[in-house]
Amino acid sequence: MANDRLLYLDFIRVVANLAIILFHYNVWTERLVAADFLLVRNYTMLGEIGVSLFLVLSGASLSQSTKGDFDAPSFYRKRIRAIFPMFYLVYACFMGLALVFHQYQFSAERSPFAFALTLIGLDGLLSTVIPTYYLVGEWFLGCIIVLYLLYPALRYCFVRSDILTLALCCTVVLLLQNHYSFTFPLQRLPLFRIAEFVFGMFFLTRFTSNRPADHLLIALATIVLMVASTLDFPSLGAITMNMYGMVAFVCLAYAARFAPWKPLEPAITFLSRYAYPAFLVHHIILKQTLVASSRLIHSTVANLFVFVLVVIVVYSTAYAFDTVLAHLRQPGRIVGYIKATAGRRS
Incomplete structure (x- = not known):
């Protein structure tokens, strides 16, 4: 049962990652080739649902990994180790290539503050309002980092009353939708995405209990989201896309949990394991691949x-x-490899 639970999270992670890659692939296809051969016509909606899936998944994954006793300092250390070493490695590599080939222009110029934003992973999140050295990943990586900072407080409230915590977060989102007036994009505001994050926590807690009443509660919540997203409520506005993402998460979770996915499990596990570095590199890789192969695209099949x-x-x-x-995390491997190589040469 535990493996099945991990598999459905892996499956959603793969779907979300591929949705984001497909979204940006369509963006660059339209820019570099032509709109005639797009794989998805309404690709903006695809990207927004992909972002929402990642936010819900982040809440669900944290709820899964922090069951039992919780220690905030240990939690932060684990999140730092999970996010930043890979982020720094990918960034340093592509920054080096950009400087060597003079193929990237940054909105910031010699700004220590902008570089500090990159060091803490917030460059993408803030790139629309201030100059940054944004290069890899996505804006919502910074959004997720901010939500991680809030997680201990959210978890404290959630453990005491998950329904009340979710309801309060939904209220915050509704208030922001109707009263937010700042220049920073509302959809990128971490507080505006907090309901999706907490919904992931709520879903994981209820879904894994295997109690019929909890599955019924999930079904009722999903029906409410589906009905609300189809109604023309001016007060909902951008929240509609967030609702689509939450509904998609529920549908994918049940599909992965109860469908016969065993033959695909190795592929799902592989794609999920490397989803984060793929997420970091996909922008640059797909753009350069499209530039090199644009002449091959003469039809939708191509x-x-x-x-x-x-x-x-x-x-x-x-x-x-x-x-x-x-290998970098285990320097002994590198030293051993160098010694072995030197031994073979001698």
């Missing part, structure tokens, strides 16, 4: 072939970065 090629290159690059980081 475009699909190039997209599959892009996914292969993205995950191959992700695998390479993961391998390098694994």
Whole structure:
């Protein structure tokens, strides 16, 4: 049962990652090739649902990994180790290539503050309002980092009353939707995405209990979301897309939990394991791959072939970065490899 629970989270992680890659692939296809051969016409909606899936998944994954006794300092240390070493490695590599080939222009110029934003992973989140050195990943990585900072407080409230905590977070989102007036994009505001994050915590807690009453509660919550998202309430506004993401998460979770996915489990596990480095590198990889292969795209079928090629290159690059980081975390491996190589040469 535990493996099944992990598999459904892995499955959603893969779907969300591929949705984000497909979204940006369509963006660059339209810019570099033509709109005639797009794989998805309404790709903006695809990207927004992909972002929402990641936010819900983040809440669910944390709820899964922090069951039992909770220690905030230990939690923060684990999150730092999970996020920043790979982020720094990918960033340093692509920054080096950008400087060597003079192929990237940053909105910030010699700004220590902008560089500090990169060091803490908030460059993408703030790139629309201030100059930054944003290069890899996505804006919502910074959004997730902020929500991670809030997680101990959210968990404290959630453990005492999950329904009340979720209701309060939904109220915050509704208030922001109707009264927010600042220049920073509302959809990128971490507080505006807090309900999706807490919904992930709520879903994981109820879903894994296997009690019929909890599954019924999830079903009722999903029905409410589906009905509300189809009604023309001016007060909902941008929240509608967030609702679509939460409904999609529930549907994917049940599909992965109860469908016969065993034959695909190795592929799902592999793609999920390397989802984070793939997420970090996909922007640059898909753009460069499209530039190199744009002449091959003369039909939708050809475009699909190039997209599959892009996914292969993205995950191959992700695998390479993961391998390098694994060796860097164990310096003894590198020393042993150098000694072995020197021994063979002598």
